[in-house]
Amino acid sequence: MSFPYGKAPLALLTVAIVTGAILAATRGRQSAYEPDLVFMIFAPNHVEAYEEVVAEFEREHGVDVDIQLVSSRALTSRLQAALMTGAPVPDLVEILNGTMGYYTRGPLQDVGFVDLTDRLHDEGLYDRIVESRFSLWSSRGRVFALPHDVHPVMLCYRRDLVEELGIDVSTLTTWDEFARVGREITTDLDGDGNPDRYMLDLNHGGGMLPTLLLQRGVGLFDADGNVAFDVPEAADVIMWHIRQTRGPGRITFEAGWGQGLTKTMIDGLCLFYFCPDWRTKQFEMDIAALDGKLALMPLPAWEAGARRTSTWGGTGLCITKACRNQELAWALAKKLYFDKDELGARFKASNIIPPFQDAWNLPEFQEQRPFFSNQPVGALFAALAPSTPPDYASPYLSLARTKLSEAFLNAVDRFEKHGEDGLREYTISELKRCADYVRRVSERNVFLREEMEARP
Amino acid sequence: MRNNTSDMPYPESSTLYRLKTRLVPWLFLAPFLVLTCTFFVYPFLNAVALAFRQTNGPASNVFVGWDNFRFVLTDPDFHTAVKNTTVYALASVFVQLPLSLGLAMLLNAGRSRVKNLFRLVLFSPHLVGQIFVGILFAVLFMPRYGMFNRFIQALTGWGLEQRWLSTPALVMPALIITSMWLYVGFNMIYFLAALQNVDQNLVEAARIDGAGPWAEFVHIILPAIKPVAVFVVVLSTIGSYQLFELPYALLQGFGPKNAGLTIVGYLYRTAFDSGDLGTGAAIGWLLALIIMTISIVQIRVAKAMGGEA
Numbered sequence: 175m176s177f178p179y180g181k182a183p184l185a186l187l188t189v190a191i192v193t194g195a196i197l198a199a200t201r202g203r204q205s206a207y208e209p210d211l212v213f214m215i216f217a218p219n220h221v222e223a224y225e226e227v228v229a230e231f232e233r234e235h236g237v238d239v240d241i242q243l244v245s246s247r248a249l250t251s252r253l254q255a256a257l258m259t260g261a262p263v264p265d266l267v268e269i270l271n272g273t274m275g276y277y278t279r280g281p282l283q284d285v286g287f288v289d290l291t292d293r294l295h296d297e298g299l300y301d302r303i304v305e306s307r308f309s310l311w312s313s314r315g316r317v318f319a320l321p322h323d324v325h326p327v328m329l330c331y332r333r334d335l336v337e338e339l340g341i342d343v344s345t346l347t348t349w350d351e352f353a354r355v356g357r358e359i360t361t362d363l364d365g366d367g368n369p370d371r372y373m374l375d376l377n378h379g380g381g382m383l384p385t386l387l388l389q390r391g392v393g394l395f396d397a398d399g400n401v402a403f404d405v406p407e408a409a410d411v412i413m414w415h416i417r418q419t420r421g422p423g424r425i426t427f428e429a430g431w432g433q434g435l436t437k438t439m440i441d442g443l444c445l446f447y448f449c450p451d452w453r454t455k456q457f458e459m460d461i462a463a464l465d466g467k468l469a470l471m472p473l474p475a476w477e478a479g480a481r482r483t484s485t486w487g488g489t490g491l492c493i494t495k496a497c498r499n500q501e502l503a504w505a506l507a508k509k510l511y512f513d514k515d516e517l518g519a520r521f522k523a524s525n526i527i528p529p530f531q532d533a534w535n536l537p538e539f540q541e542q543r544p545f546f547s548n549q550p551v552g553a554l555f556a557a558l559a560p561s562t563p564p565d566y567a568s569p570y571l572s573l574a575r576t577k578l579s580e581a582f583l584n585a586v587d588r589f590e591k592h593g594e595d596g597l598r599e600y601t602i603s604e605l606k607r608c609a610d611y612v613r614r615v616s617e618r619n620v621f622l623r624e625e626m627e628a629r630p
Numbered sequence: 631m632r633n634n635t636s637d638m639p640y641p642e643s644s645t646l647y648r649l650k651t652r653l654v655p656w657l658f659l660a661p662f663l664v665l666t667c668t669f670f671v672y673p674f675l676n677a678v679a680l681a682f683r684q685t686n687g688p689a690s691n692v693f694v695g696w697d698n699f700r701f702v703l704t705d706p707d708f709h710t711a712v713k714n715t716t717v718y719a720l721a722s723v724f725v726q727l728p729l730s731l732g733l734a735m736l737l738n739a740g741r742s743r744v745k746n747l748f749r750l751v752l753f754s755p756h757l758v759g760q761i762f763v764g765i766l767f768a769v770l771f772m773p774r775y776g777m778f779n780r781f782i783q784a785l786t787g788w789g790l791e792q793r794w795l796s797t798p799a800l801v802m803p804a805l806i807i808t809s810m811w812l813y814v815g816f817n818m819i820y821f822l823a824a825l826q827n828v829d830q831n832l833v834e835a836a837r838i839d840g841a842g843p844w845a846e847f848v849h850i851i852l853p854a855i856k857p858v859a860v861f862v863v864v865l866s867t868i869g870s871y872q873l874f875e876l877p878y879a880l881l882q883g884f885g886p887k888n889a890g891l892t893i894v895g896y897l898y899r900t901a902f903d904s905g906d907l908g909t910g911a912a913i914g915w916l917l918a919l920i921i922m923t924i925s926i927v928q929i930r931v932a933k934a935m936g937g938e939a
Contacts, residue, residue: 179654179658183658186658190661251902254902254905257687258685258686258687258907259687260687275905276902276903276904276905279686279904279905280686280687280689280690281686281690283689284686284687284689284690286687368774368790368791377796378793378796379793379796379886380886427773427774427791428773428793428796430772430773432769433769433775434769434772434775434776437775438774438775443774569904569905570904572899572903572904573899573903573904576883576884576888576899579886579887580887580888583798583886583887584887611706611707615904618684618697618701618906618909619684619906620684620692620694621684621686621690621692
């Protein structure tokens, strides 16, 4: 039998029919599986931590929960696109700090996540959670995600070397005192012109400035979403940062991440490292050579008696509006984040302090850790957790960070040319210029502008 | 040749025959047309409309006229992005391509076994992709422990703590060095193919007439490889203006003081960090306009200089 249009069209038709049939068959098989909840997560260690709890939840409720692990970048871009276009989204999803602003850049009714504010208040949960953590997941006073963590920041230090040098860390209560001691110990030991010992690991491009500013009480945005970093206090922090990273008084080295950081720590090139709770687990896993040689201390304060911590990072759990069974999703969210019995083991596995304060007196939090010179890591971080500063979300967060860094680097240029003469005034004016730029961009957002104008 | 019409069960004058001969070509064209309309024409028209709007998902959509274009054209960050991208494009054309040509000429003069090995070695960086190369070079540029600084210190006794990726003035050189490793071998392949097609009779005739290596290069080789050279220059320029992944991976963002911000990076930041898809679309159209203008100018210049482009 011959095909009237020749062999090539026959081949094309055959391929089309075969592939179509395969697609139809496999799609049919895929769609046959319909879990009651789809839960998307970007952190592999969270998947491991949740597996048992979710299995228990499935047994208790007689439901099926499908946990999907997706890399953070892919999850963010897929979720953004799906929520924008109305494509299918998971029922529950964990999102990364800094991304919430994207989802809340329009009118409140357009936010693709369930507003959890009333549930939190009605069930008495709001007051049992570290309040500042809601700032990362809120917009215009409404909470759209449950905070997974607190991420207080401490300083991790090479205890063995610090003791060898006779430094008493209990006296390092302010950053100025810290810098003074730093200038004493930052030294070129072998005379090759390059210091071989620095006091602190600090990003020289200003990457840690948001964390340092938060400690000082300066956020990039305020609770109403207004740009808030052009204040004199921010200029003071920048001046301090410049003195420690440039010029003859330099006490810092930029160790970076990964191999560079590991090598710096093992070599003892820097003595002190910024250390949020999550980083302690990384150190435990990646730098076995320093077992028993590290210890933790609160951040020195900007002024005597002031806040001794800051915050760095965060994860939040959202329930999407597209979720067909929002009550079931809420029940799972509560089991994951507020089941005290589960939180002890999870802390032990991750070293991450949950914002649910009821858990902090569990034995796991009091446990002494040989890796950190037998310090009770959980108790140390938990003691600082209530004073972590709020870190408000905004769609313009990334832009604000870039502009803050720009103001800082312009101040650095000025310092390198003219020293400290007129530097504070210049820094204040640069901060204002950069903040005004972020204001100009954010004021273009017609949706937020209309809502702000409609407010009484 | 076989006449298919004679096999037809119905006459050529019948309505069924006429319908069939008219419909069948469209039937076979249909998949292509459907795909093109779905994935090219519709998004294209939508992108034009989007550039004049502010959106927040399907529910919120506001017409803002030329406001997106006005904002972008007066935005100092866009000017920085255009400047950075242009510097990178110029380096690609005036540093990277001459190097590619030089390597191609060296390989062309070599023995075939060695030629094949070196061709593979020089081309292989291109196989690993921009993200991998970005991450790899971020390690090489590390202060104190990075290979570059170690090398510079070994040569000069200075530069161990040079912060390539956090010093604004050093970001672009670092980016150009990285992209050279990635693309020199890739462009070399084009030049090598062109050099292998140069008429050897002309080369030999020139040598007999006493032409030196420089005269031979300028008067014989260069005109012979000109079509390929123009193609590579245009391709390299377009690629440079579309640069995004490499600086993003190398600098984990756009670098200090936006020193690594490219036009596509600016588009990404606006559309996907801040969620302003309308302004993102406007930036995309401006980028298309810039690339089109530069490409036309390059092709016209090449034509004006003689020879086909």
